[in-house]
Amino acid sequence: MRGPLIKDIYITPIAIVDPPLLNAAGLHAPYALRTVVELVTDDGISGISEIPGNSSIDEALELSRDLLVGRDVFQLNEIRQVLTNHFGVETAAQRGDAPWDQRKLVHIFSAIEVACLDIIGKVTNRPVVDLLGGKMRDRVPFAAYLFYKYEGAGGKFEFGTDPEATGWAAARQAAALDPAGIVVQAHAMCKEFGFQSIKLKGGVFEPRVEVDSMFALYEAFGTDVPLRVDPNAIWEVETAIKYGKEMQHILEYLEDPVRGQENMAKVRKELNIPFATNMCTTSFEDIPRSIQLGSEDIILSDHHFWGGLRSSMTLSGICDTFGRGLSMHSNSHLGISLAAMVHLGAALPAVPYALDTHYPWQSDEIIVGGRMKFEEGSVEVPDGPGLGVELDREALKALHQNYLDCGLKKRDDEIEMQKKVPGWKFKAVRW
Numbered sequence: 001m002r003g004p005l006i007k008d009i010y011i012t013p014i015a016i017v018d019p020p021l022l023n024a025a026g027l028h029a030p031y032a033l034r035t036v037v038e039l040v041t042d043d044g045i046s047g048i049s050e051i052p053g054n055s056s057i058d059e060a061l062e063l064s065r066d067l068l069v070g071r072d073v074f075q076l077n078e079i080r081q082v083l084t085n086h087f088g089v090e091t092a093a094q095r096g097d098a099p100w101d102q103r104k105l106v107h108i109f110s111a112i113e114v115a116c117l118d119i120i121g122k123v124t125n126r127p128v129v130d131l132l133g134g135k136m137r138d139r140v141p142f143a144a145y146l147f148y149k150y151e152g153a154g155g156k157f158e159f160g161t162d163p164e165a166t167g168w169a170a171a172r173q174a175a176a177l178d179p180a181g182i183v184v185q186a187h188a189m190c191k192e193f194g195f196q197s198i199k200l201k202g203g204v205f206e207p208r209v210e211v212d213s214m215f216a217l218y219e220a221f222g223t224d225v226p227l228r229v230d231p232n233a234i235w236e237v238e239t240a241i242k243y244g245k246e247m248q249h250i251l252e253y254l255e256d257p258v259r260g261q262e263n264m265a266k267v268r269k270e271l272n273i274p275f276a277t278n279m280c281t282t283s284f285e286d287i288p289r290s291i292q293l294g295s296e297d298i299i300l301s302d303h304h305f306w307g308g309l310r311s312s313m314t315l316s317g318i319c320d321t322f323g324r325g326l327s328m329h330s331n332s333h334l335g336i337s338l339a340a341m342v343h344l345g346a347a348l349p350a351v352p353y354a355l356d357t358h359y360p361w362q363s364d365e366i367i368v369g370g371r372m373k374f375e376e377g378s379v380e381v382p383d384g385p386g387l388g389v390e391l392d393r394e395a396l397k398a399l400h401q402n403y404l405d406c407g408l409k410k411r412d413d414e415i416e417m418q419k420k421v422p423g424w425k426f427k428a429v430r431w
């Protein structure tokens with residue numbers, strides 16, 4: 001007995017409009033890169049996925065084409081084995097120092113697995129969530145993800161704004177460089193999407209400013225809206241203890257205040273608040289040490305970085321065994337990734353924390369029917385077979401043209417920041 005065989009693989013890099021958002025690594029470029037992967041089977045079924053864009057990952061994906069064509073889409077274990085044999089095992093250290101993951105293989109696994117699951121869902125007439133063990137909830141909650149930012153909406157609005165914009169579209173292009181600006185952004189985003197939790201991307205300004213922003217949010221939203229801040233591991237241990245103590249009564253959790261599992265464990269012992277990470281425990285190899293040290297309470301998984309949806313379910317089981325919570329990390333993304341996140345979020349045994357998403361910051365889309373909808377901060381699990389979303393080929397063509405025109409090949413927030421602040425340098429630990 002055999003399933004459909006992979007006949008073709010289409011790898012399409014795209015560039016999507018992205019506003020000038022600030023973070024510990026620098027500044028977002030006017031376009032964020034994504035890669036759309038489409039597998040087509042011998043009987044003409046198509047499966048899609050989306051991963052962060054990077055030309056060297058795209059090249060590696062191209063190299064995996066010969067290994068994958070002719071394979072049965074159901075044989076995901078074999079596919080993983082073949083890719084590992086070819087590319088070699090990646091170490092946790094290859095992730096790098098940036099807030100996002102630099103490894104290739106995890107992205108390739110994720111791209112191929114999600115597209116295969118999309119096909120398997122179509123063949124069996126089941127949504128992906130059912131392939132992950134079934135739906136535990138109909139709607140998956142997300143958090144408002146706030147950023148300090150320069151004025152501008154990204155893309156062609158790099159150097160100016162759209163004077164016609166109102167509501168969230170206006171807030172999305174406004175500067176937010178202080179606590180008051182962050183509160184305005186939070187109100188606009190929560191009003192538009194109905195989010196009921198708030199995360200601030202920190203690590204941009206000296207800690208005092210960011211802590212003041214958290215207190216300004218607390219004053220504006222009160223105790224009903226859980227708050228989180230993520231300095232992306234840029235604080236010293238002493239800084240994190242000092243400001244962590246000051247903020248702990250207003251935070252739902254503190255995300256990656258310091259760099260490395262040892263430092264996270266040190267700070268965590270001093271505070272009375274859950275710690276979350278997408279920077280210190282970032283792969284299965286890191287788990288034993290995380291448990292020994294007690295470096296965090298919540299792992300922010302990301303199916304693009306943990307090797308796919310089924311690996312993320314494995315991670316969920318490990319977290320459960322060792323008393324860790326699991327939630328989700330994100331980067332600038334479109335609806336194929338969002339759909340995959342929602343299927344995974346719906347399959348997790350519990351979702352105690354609203355998931356991260358950058359989706360409100362994006363205005364482009366590559367799925368038929370346009371942008372996905374949030375209701376009261378949640379996204380309904382698509383109920384069609386597979387991922388339940390279809391590729392809009394016209395949009396794909398246009399966004400690929402953006403990629404060719406913009407000249408970017410990988411994310412480099414340091415270079416973007418240097419265009420605004422000459423000589424600016426990324427520092428793994430700054431304050």
Ligand SMILES: O=C([O-])[C@@H](O)[C@@H](O)[C@H](O)[C@@H](O)C(=O)[O-]
Nearest residue numbers: 023099100230278329330331
């Ligand atoms: O988009 C950003 O600038 C974020 O800083 C992102 O790259 C991080 O990976 C992420 O969202 C995080 O939680 O660390």
Ligand SMILES: [Mg+2]
Nearest residue numbers: 230255256278
């Ligand atoms: Mg983070």
